[in-house]
Amino acid sequence: MELLLLVFFCLLTGSEVTFGAENEPEVIPAKEGSDVILPCSLSSRQSISREKFVWRKDGRQVFQFNAGDHSNHINTGQDQQFKGRVSHFANKLRSGDASITIRDTKVADTGNYTCEFPNLQPSQTFYVNLLVFAEARLSVTIINQTKDGIQLFCEVRGAFPKPELHWQDGKGHKLPVEVILESDRGGIYEITLQTIVTKADYYRCVATQNEIHYQAYAETYVHFPGLTAGQIAGIVIAVIVVVGVVLIVYKQWVFMKGQLLADIHTNSVLPSPAARNKRLNPRDDETTGLLTEKTGLVSVDKVQVHQINQSVNQSVRTALWMCAGVVLLLPDKTEIFRVRSVSSRKVLISNVKVTLNLQPSSITMELLLLVFFCLLTGSEVTFGAENVIIVDEGRYAILPFSLNEKDDITNKKFEWKKDGRQVFLYDDGDHSNIVNTGQDQQFKGRVSHFSNKLKSGNASIIIRNTMVADSGDYTCELTNLNLSQTFHFQLRVLEKKVIKVDEGRDVTLPCSLSSRQDITPEMFKWKKDGRQVFLYDAGDHSDNFNTGQGQQFRGRVEHFPDKLKSGDASITIRNTNVADTGEYTCEFPYLQPEQMFHMKFVFDTSPQPCVRRLKQTKDGIQLQCEVRGASPKPELHWEDGAGNVLLAEKPQEIERGGIYNVILQTIVTKTDIYCCVATQEAINQTTHDDINVYIPGLTAGQIALIVIIVVGVVGLVFAVYIRRYRIISFFMRVEAKPSVRIVEQRDKSALLQCEVRGAFPKPKLHWEDREGHKLPAEEPQESERGGHYDIILITTVTKTDIYRCVATQKEINHQAHADIHVHISALQTVFTEAVAT
DSSP: OHHHHHHHHHHTSSOEOOOOOOOOOEEEEEEETTTTEEEOOOOTOOOOSEEEEEEETTEEEEEEEETEEEESSSSSOGGGTTTTTEEEGGGGGGTTTEEEESSSOOOGGGGEEEETTTTTSSEEEEEEEEEBBOEEEEEEEEEEEEEEEEEEEEEEEEESSSEEEOOOOTTTTTTEEEEEEEEETTTEEEEEEEEEEEOOOOOEEEEEEEEEEEEEEEEEEESSSSSSSSHHHHHHHHHHHHHHHHHHHHHHHHHHHHSSSOGGTTTTOOOOOGHHHTTTTTTOOOOEEEEEEEOOOEEEEEOOOOOOOOOOOHHHHHHHHHHHHSSOOOOOSSEEEEEOOSSSSEEEEEEEOOOOOOOOHHHHHHHHHHHHHHHHHHHOOOOSSSSEEEEEETSSSOOOOOOOTTOTTTTSSEEETTEEEEEEEEEEEEETTTSSSOGGGGGGTTEEEOOGGGGGGGGOOEEEEEEEOEEEEEEEEEEEESEEHHHHHEEEEESSOOOEEETTEEEEEBBOOOOOOOTTTTTEEEETTEEEEEETTEEEEEETTTTOOOOGGGTTEEGGGGGGGGGGEEEESSOOGGGOOOOEEEEEETTOOOEEEEEEEEEEESOEEEEEEEEEEEEEHHHHHEEEEESSSOEEEETTOOOBBBBOOEEEEEEEEEEEEEEEEEEESEEEEEEEEEEGGGGGEEEEEEEEEOOOOOOOHHHHHHHHHHHHHHHHHHHHHHHTTTTHHHHBBBBBOEEEEEEEESSSOOOEEEEEEEEBBBOOOEEOTTTTBBOOOOOEEEEEEEEEEEEEEEEOOSSSSSEEEEEEGGGTTEEEEEEEEEOOOSSSEEEEOOOEO
16 A cells, blocks of 8 residues: 555646646737736646746747746846847735736737746646737728729738638629739738729628637728619619600601601692682692702692702701611691602602791700700710829739730730830730849839739739839730730829837838749848848848847848748847837849839827728718827828818727727718818828718719709690690591681671681681781681680671681691682572582
8 A cells, every 4th residue: 555655646646737738728808009918827826936936838938937036137048039029917916926028019029928837746747828909990982994994002011910802892792803912921921802892882801810700991982983773773763754755756757657648759739828829820830949858748839939058957966867867857847748769869740839837835845855865875884084093112013914805914014114115014924023124123023913814804013112113104915826916004193101000019120022033042131221230141141140240120120931932031129119210121132133222110109090980870870980009190181072170070089008099970961071180289290091982862963963854844745835736636636627607697708617626726717808818807716625625716707709718737847728618699608518628
């Protein structure tokens, strides 16, 4: 029994107790820049004031405590990354608490940590997993307008863990996307995602970081200059009205065709009012004239020799035919006939003179309708002819171009130029980065194409490390096609956007070759104001031998060995201080040609505002502007597109150690571009951010279209009105059939009566003698029943003659008459049947 106990205690004392190793270690999340506590406590709560404990990450010392001495007092071999940022809790050592605090956390701090008590019996080790995250901050940009639609870019910079991005429309439907750029610099992700949209809507880019249960979005409204659903509905209504009018006009034309009194093709004569009683006054007319071909309705005036010139009116009608497709209004004449085409361009008219006599009101209406339909048919979806790309200096710029047909251009040739100088040339696999193509010195080593996109007709290029000098007009010319094509772009590179970071934080200074060639055997130098910051030479560098590095940067600068093969010479400066700010250069002295990149690094005390659309309320759309980490305190205000300052709620302000976070909200009620402006007067600094807001309702263009439609409809109504309900008359018409009789015979006169019953539209009656002279008559007796008219017209005559009662319905181009022969001395009466003309 004693032997068994001895073995048991030997096994126990020889073992090591570990916590959190077999199971998943505790994950401690921390936002980049914040302080985090990594817990480590003995369950026995025994005092560890005279003990030793060591914190490590990936084998490197984070912090060591040994019986009162620790990493902040003596050299314990603490890793450079953690110097000056880690402390313990001296007042908790007596209760067995070996927890530490890491201040100003960085993404590079992410990883597995161990807390070891090597001198305890048994020794104990605790495991902790620290996840330092950088929340994704998005920006969306309308990059380009093409025939395929509008290109939208979504950019995420400085995010960790890697976010998942997607685009969605206003209804939440995900859109097809293309990853334009994805880079990982020291664990920090930069991603650019593109989509192409083809209709007006709100579009949102969403970034999701599942590991930290975080989601962010940025959105923009895309407006197309084409027709909206409301405009299309208005046009459909207008088209229905027009089609109805056309059908009515056609019905009228068919009706009139049956009323012809003369046919030009058979050289028949249409009698004039003076010749209607030709048997009483026989007369021969010998007239001949030429009329420009016109298939339509024209009117007859008087029988005279005349040659017609209707070129002006023909131009008006031709324009109407081209713009609207129909002739809506006809010459306003009672007696009409149809002109037929006899030869290719002209017809011969015998024994008749034709006058195309349009009243001014008719021409005015035709011109009004011409304008109306031209404006309607002139509306179309038009994308901007000038493609403008705007980037900040030092960033990459993508000049996008794709063939609509998506043809494979792998074996084709395309050339990009700026002001006549070659920017990039691709020719059947060869290009400016592998052969001498005459590329301008300014662009060497900075421009590349998308080789994996050539099969889909994509000739886009990317210009890295842009400079203000890159601004200008660019052309992309594709040859070896059936038809050579040239496309124009404008690039605007804004003045260098400096790299900003908070004091004490780490900063990554980017430097990459566009060719992505392996620089492992090459040399590159980083300098600041002529002093060496970091030097790399074929594997040797400032961290492993004396390169003449400035004392200021020793032990604080590192490169990315795993990125060298892809041409990335970026560096990270840890624990930045005020002395680090300034101009930096990244040089490749032995490349052909030699290349140098410039950038500026300053502390970020003037962060750009971040604006977003919160929600829609009954009062309008709520917008929020947020500024974080600003010093001194910024003043915020909202402006509309015209620069007018908007009313806003009281700002929400949080101050911590002289650093301010400020939120300002406002409510807007109309479509516009709104700008949040942050001003720090003490340092003479102003920054801003914009957001495009679309409020459903009528835009200026929609209102203009409605006005056009209203004008057109009013014009149609007016046209119908001035023709006295002609259109309605086609469906309800009852042609007037006058009847005449002698009501009373006197010695020297006779009382004649003309009667029309049940006619519609209301006819006009008049009496005339054989010569066509109108006779005075009494006031007509009129009655109306169910929309139909009964009319009696009485006149007195005093001599023997043939008298005629004429009934005219101008709205339906109908005229009828009845004749009566009156003999005063001896009563003789001759009746004739009504004749329609």
